[in-house]
Amino acid sequence: MARHVHKGDAEAREPLLTRYSQESKEVDSDEGVIIFDRSTSSVNNDGSEAAQRRFTYEEAVEAAGFGLFHYVLLVACGWANASDAVEILCVSFLLPTARCDLSLSSSDMGLLTASIFLGMMVGGYMWGYLADQKGRRKVLVISLTVNGMFGCLSSVAPWFSAFLLMRFISGIGVGGSIPVIFSYFSEFMPRLKRGTMISALATFWMAGNIVAAGLAWMVIPRKWTEFTVGSLNFQSWRLFVVLCSVPSLTSALFFLLLFPESPKFLMEAGREKEALRVFQQMFELNMRGKDKDFPVFALLTGPKQDPEETRTKGGLACALIKALMPIKQMFQGSLRIRSIVLLIIFFCISFGYYGLWMWFPELFARLENGGSPCMNETLRPLRNHSCYPVKTAVYMEGFIIAASNLPGNIFTILMMDSMGGKALLSSSLLVSSVSVFLIYVVQTKYQSLILSCVFSGVSVIAWNALDVVGTELYPTQLRSSALGFFTGVGRVAAILGNIVFGNLVDTNCSVPILLVSAFLLTGGLVGLLLPQTKQTELT
Template identity: 25%
Template sequence: MGVVVENVNIGFVLPFIRCEMEISTTEQGLLNSVGYIGIVISSHMWGFLADTTGRRRVLLISMGGSFIFALLSAFSFNVFTLIMTRLFVGIFVSGVQAATYSYIGEFHSNETRTKTLSFVAMFMPACFVFLPLLAWVIIPMEWEWNLFDCMKISPWRIYLLLSSLLNGINFLCLYQLPESPKFLLSISRKNETLNVLKRMYSINMNIDKQTYPIKDLVTEPTGIALSKVRGIYGISNLVWNQTWPLFKRPNVGSTFQLCYLMFVLFSIGHGTFMWYPDFLTKMQDYIDGSYTLCDIVGMRVLPSSIQRGLNSSLESDDSVSSIVLTKCNVDRSNTLTFKIILMMGAVFVTISALISVYINKVDRKKLLIGWLLLCSGFSASISVIPHFYVMAICFMIFLSCGLCGGIISAISITIFPINIRAMATCLILMFGRLGAVGGSNFVGILLNGHCELIFYLYGILILSCSFVCFYLNTNPVEPSAFTKHKAIEVKCET
């Protein structure tokens, strides 16, 4: 949730930043996507560090760093400092996304892992409840004051400040938790692994940890700790050894399939969502009319306020240019957009909760295919619906395909070996963030001249994802022959 919050929170206050800092359209686009750029350029580094130094350490560093830079971004005095601080926020939250699924999944068995990770994925759409609710409370406030004559403190800064607290709270909570036992065992730290398992047993069973029945563990070193590597060559070789197995059999097929799925789903669920608040705001001027989304956002019809200005200027022989709005004025009292996105978030959280409960009772592959086929159909219908509320609901269903990313992340944790699991997750999510950047720019390029084409192409892409899911491997990785043999030996000895 902390990752998604820091990725999309800027979209709710972009109109106010544009007015206060007088930024250009190019700067707005950069500000919207700079967090994703930070994630993309640092993903490989964080995946490598998570697989070699530990999941918990990476999570603590990245949560702490993202919290600090998010706080600094709330007090940026010009657009350059705002863009740079948001870039570093993206770099650090990349570490959070790289290690979270691996960290949580490695505390669970194959029977409970998918269900647990699906439950965790429920908190991603929860940000669409948290952020509009926070914006609904903070943004309409009518106050501001100057700080040291170089910075104007206004509600949008308080909004960024409060939304950044999430990763700070996560940091404090994680500090009390241990390292992943599977990671510790993969680098032959058997005693530390036993201590973690004893602590888990004691908390879960509410009894003394000394009664834990397991006294020894079967080890099969599959990972190498970064602390044991010396020199630039050794580090480079380790990076290569952590990356290359993803592109070898039997992992290469799954790697490409999951990367493609994440690219398409994030381009819609994240990239296109960045435009959704703006679409809703623009369409509200035509809420009683019979115009489609593309009629309005493609500027085929003018807002009623501008149309009235045109009519009056023509009647009085004034220059048409006199109606061009030169003053930046954002209506703080209009909260309908926040309410619609809040409703969308509540629906998405409910869907995610149902998935987490029933994920082990349904075929994950069939669930993904059916869901994607549904979203594909609604994608094609968005551009022809002439009613505001019907369009808003259809757009929500279209965006819901982004929720499939949580299921795919859960699958990726089960099908890759422990020693490359974080790297695999990181690579897959890196392609997802690339899709988010590409999706946002894709919409911006085609919006004015080829609006309908956007949704038709997205419908085709989602349809292609359903075909990819049909051939997707969802079976958990099996223990090696060595591990099975050693486990038999231990049973015989006992």
């Protein structure tokens, strides 16, 4: 993905975030690409490096200030986070119509909703490991591109098996971008702002949810979007799939053109000069318009990595052992208890959230005559259910549930730094468990809709808190690998949840709904065992 640029023609392709220094251009020694334009004279103009004070990572981040750079980065990483939400949730919104065109049974729909999570399980740890070894930015660009390209290709799949394969490969891309986004973003944040800013980043998942629901509402019920190409009848839901791939592709382009590598990663890799340039870029944007000079300091870095040492010797077996080593380290020493607890929490929340959320549009589509999803016999069997004409109420209800995330996101941003991630995580999981149980016992469709909104607004607090806690519990060399591993565990749970719903929704949907409630309750209680990470320093 590297762009090889000659020094003479770099000005024409100068990235937006690097216009503020006009003196010289630095080239990344490992890739041969211009990361950004900068003048390094301010770093070396006062004495030798030996005479300079060596800053830790936290000290360097504080010296770079807080401001415009961080807000621009929030928008970029947030859009990438939203793109993952769009790609995951688009399947749930196309089920009410695509199932007729692809001749899907309820079991097939369960397999389809599970396919993207299976891809995320495969990609999560793989991409996380590569991000810890090769860098966050590269992995983000590649994984987002895989996500968007194969998501778009799935729109022209003529039969179910091809559509299933494309969604699986798209899921591999999603599995890489989700954990790496939070590692990358957190490694630019000063300690006192980290909880609030990661919470703000997590709120973009809600934005992606709203985008997916809004697109489904605007596009799928429209007849004018349908046309025929050869033997392929391009229905409106296929156009919806194409539009859902746009956020991932645009996010990949943003990171490729505009943003540098994580300074924390560069320091751990012994790449001091590049890390200093990143801190200087942050300083220039944050202090834009202010008459301040970048402070002179050196960095406490890890040992310089030899490119030859990063190449695995000894064949596939040695490569596999090396790739699995971070998992072994996660379950050793002081990290063991927190890793076991996080494993349980990721499984419980993923089974509960994705198992229920992916089936909301389908459940509401079947509740045409009102009533509770499970207590009354109001769910119409699939074989007697028509996909056309498309009922816009299904997408309106999905949009309302998506928008109900907003209060939970605002609450998280305001309370994260004062309450801490641990308290928010456990309490929100416990309240989510109660709300799902009440969905099971209510008697009307509107009561179900209200409680679904409560579940949406409360459960998002748990996800936001988990994003903050997860990034703060592990050191830099394990952070992306750990998040990728736990994301993979969560995908196993999501797969099981969707398969359980797919097989039982026609016969006994009370079982999966009560399982969701029980798993959320378990996750909330286990979360009390986590250490407090409020405003902790990244290691």
